[in-house]
Amino acid sequence: MTQPDSAGAPVVRVDDLRVRFPTLDGQVRAVEGLSFEVPVGGGLGIVGESGSGKSVTSLALMGLHRGTRADISGSIEVAGRDVNAASNKQLRAMRGNDIAMVFQDPMQSLHPLFTVGNQLVEALRVHRSDVSRADAHAKAVESLERVGIPEPAKRINSYPHEFSGGMRQRVVIAMGLMCDPKVLLADEPTTALDVTVQAQVLDLLDGLRRELGMALILVSHDLAVVAGSVDEVVVMRHGEAVEHGDVRRVLAEPQHSYTRALLDAVPRVEVSRAQRRAQDRADRADRAGEGGGTAPGTADETAADETAPGETPAGNGAHAAPAPPPAGATAFGQKPPADEEPAQEPGPGTGSATVSEPSAPPETQGEPLLRVRDAAQRFKVRGGLWGRSSDFWAVRDVSFDLHPGQTLGVVGESGSGKSTLSRMVMRLLEPTEGTVEFEGRDITHLPERALRPLRRDIQMVFQNPYSSLNPRVTVGDAIGTALKVQGERDRTTIRTRVRELLDRVGLQPDHYNRFPHAFSGGQRQRIAIARALILKPKLIICDEPVSALDVSTQDQVLRLLSELQDDFGLTYIFVAHDLAVVRQVSDRVAVMRKGEIVEMGDSDTVYENPRSEYTRQLLTAAPVLDPDEARRLRAERVAGSATA
């Protein structure tokens, strides 16, 4: 499977690795019989959903399971050293020196109380005690410069909180470079970052690999993230490698159905709204034809789908033990139509579907449901002399109309004001300037009391399904409360309505009395959607509804949203940082930056002929599945940043 290695022994060799965690319910097999090799200077991608065992694997490579109850067998060799057999002292000599690790969340992975210089110097001197403090300092400056931190000599004395997320990830990488390791292990290094920053960090890792001849192991849940940066890829599921091979081969001709399902679930920026809708409707018709079922994932289907270990709430924390793989339940098996339909690919093949279903032309004439004019939001920022505050405009001069049945996509990076905008429309914030009209009525400055009846019509679905549901309230109550608040007294009516809705969003009505912790991320987001739907709203604002979910779960939730829109004639404002996702759900797209809309228009136009430089930048930064395309875009970015 591994390419013949010309440079001698591979720098990382994993053979039949098994990691198990004892739990009260018996052993959890986090990794089962995993084998791979990474040649000197090679690039390996490990891809899988949360709970697939990819993070457990990377921690095992570092020997970081020491001291936990993990039971490890098989062999791991890093730079010729057997990690499992090594003494603690030998392990420490290896960590950071032969193999350095970059973690997922740069906001958490640097020590908040020490300067970055201190932390970099420490990383070097722990392995090279003979290097003087001054030399180590010089090396740290050099390392910071290499990863692209401006003014490294000055910034070395800064604390981590004085850097942005992307810069912090660069600092973590710089720390990894201090001892010139042979392998850089990056575990979801860009998951917490914006698209453009993600592209920069990936470009940096790729450049370092080439310049320093370092091997790179890139772990991610997203195939598109690894596509352009590695030579080989391992696809993991339930702790096993289901597919392993050259990255071009795996992406072009996936052998295993799970890889195909993963590939299909990746939202592609080149797929238009019309294609996506046609696809979803065709799938739906197929399903209805087959089973006469109600809708998208009928209850049991989806439940089985989502109780796959990939979506257990355990996440991929360092020592979190993933749930055991349930017998028979597969995360992808329930979506055969997607596997067979070529319609996901743009091209003439999909012509018939696309043309015959002219993407339900939303009404653009007539009274808009929502009209926003010159809206602006100011926040007072405390600080300065004697606590005097200064103004910060989070949103400025935003205007748009939204017609019933339409979806407006709002894209932007963190800090672009997209969440503030949705809060203003929701009237959770009172706009400082401008007007917000809902159904022709000015609601900009309505007092809370007058707003209350309107709350029924505008609902919201939030980003993090883990914190947006009260853990002590049953699912049924969480959904039903809104009815009670709006004046419904009859308990049986509420109960019936909630059960209907649970069924409608693809959950079992019997789950009424369960608490949120019993559900996976995707299921929780379905609950949140049901909660938003219970009052039969006209407008639903989805604030990053899928960004906390795995790709395949994300796909299911997007399908659900699209079907609900068809069935109930809903109007959406869809806020997200992922360009591909936004394209596939939106009729119109607004690109936001620093509180202003830099470009707005029909979604296909914006994506195919972007007028603003910023939109173009975003589009070249979006990860793509084709390795060659990814490399081309990277060259473009590098050239762009060189001229800039």
Add this chain to the structure above:
Amino acid sequence: MLTYILRRLGAGLLLLAVVTMVTFAIFYVVPRWAGRTTEQLATMYVGRAPTPEAIQATIDRLGLDQPIALQFYEFVRGILFGAEYQFGRDTVQCSAPCFGFSFQTYQEVFPEIVARLPVTVSLAIGAGIIWLVGGIAVGVVSAVWKGSIFDRVAMAVALAGVSLPIFFTGLLSLAFLVHSWGLFATPIYVPFTENPLGWAEGMVLPWLTLAFLHAAMYARQTRAGMLETLSEDYIRTARAKGLSERRVVLKHALRPTLTPIVTIFGLDLGLVLGGAVLTEQVFSLNGIGRYAVQAITQSDLPVILGVTLFGAFFIVVSNLIVDLLYPLIDPRVRVHG
């Protein structure tokens, strides 16, 4: 940074002013709301022989027949600039922080407090160091060896320490450690300047007793904080660098854990400096706390007022010191400009 200091100073002064007002109100205003007449008030505060003349003299001296606002003004003026008191024909000068004269001993209050200060400070500083160092050490070891015998025993003892009052542990240690077994010298205050060794010998049991109570709390706090810090991502980063476990614990994990501990230490120390009432009482140390207890049993108003304000002063000051130290401990709260 300067504005930050000034702001904290301003807040501290304001707090002292509020404490002064409230203390004043408790002793001068609240009894009147409860229906006490001027004469009744004066009778309470007259001291030994409540003859009509003595009562009248007290009223005159304290200005009890004056409007409340004027009384408060005189009170504050006394504290800030000193005051003059009339004892019959004699005029007595009471200098700057003037809290008045004790009703019982006719001594000026402030010098009396200052005279007792070394005892209280000796007790507080000594005990403070012991409980801080001991508590943190026990907490760290407990967290690192979580679930070990040491951890369990230490936490059980800590629970006892938190629950047992000083008058229990103090009397018990006096009875056994001093009188029955003779392991410790009888607690007595010897000024440090006279005989440092005697000073330490005489104070060691009060220190340990007072420290036991607090150390228990600190050990539990440290253990909990340490366990939380050890699960942070940056600790994993530190391990991934190849640092030794010792360095991970003592450098990377301990510092963030100490941040909240330093805050409560400031408060606790300030509290004890204002008078460790029970400890001083149990070991018969003539400090501020004991002075306060005597004054309370004798309704010695000026002394109570003086001790209260003095204690508040210590708390405000130690709070201020913690606030100013905080940016040094945690760079994230460092204020620019």
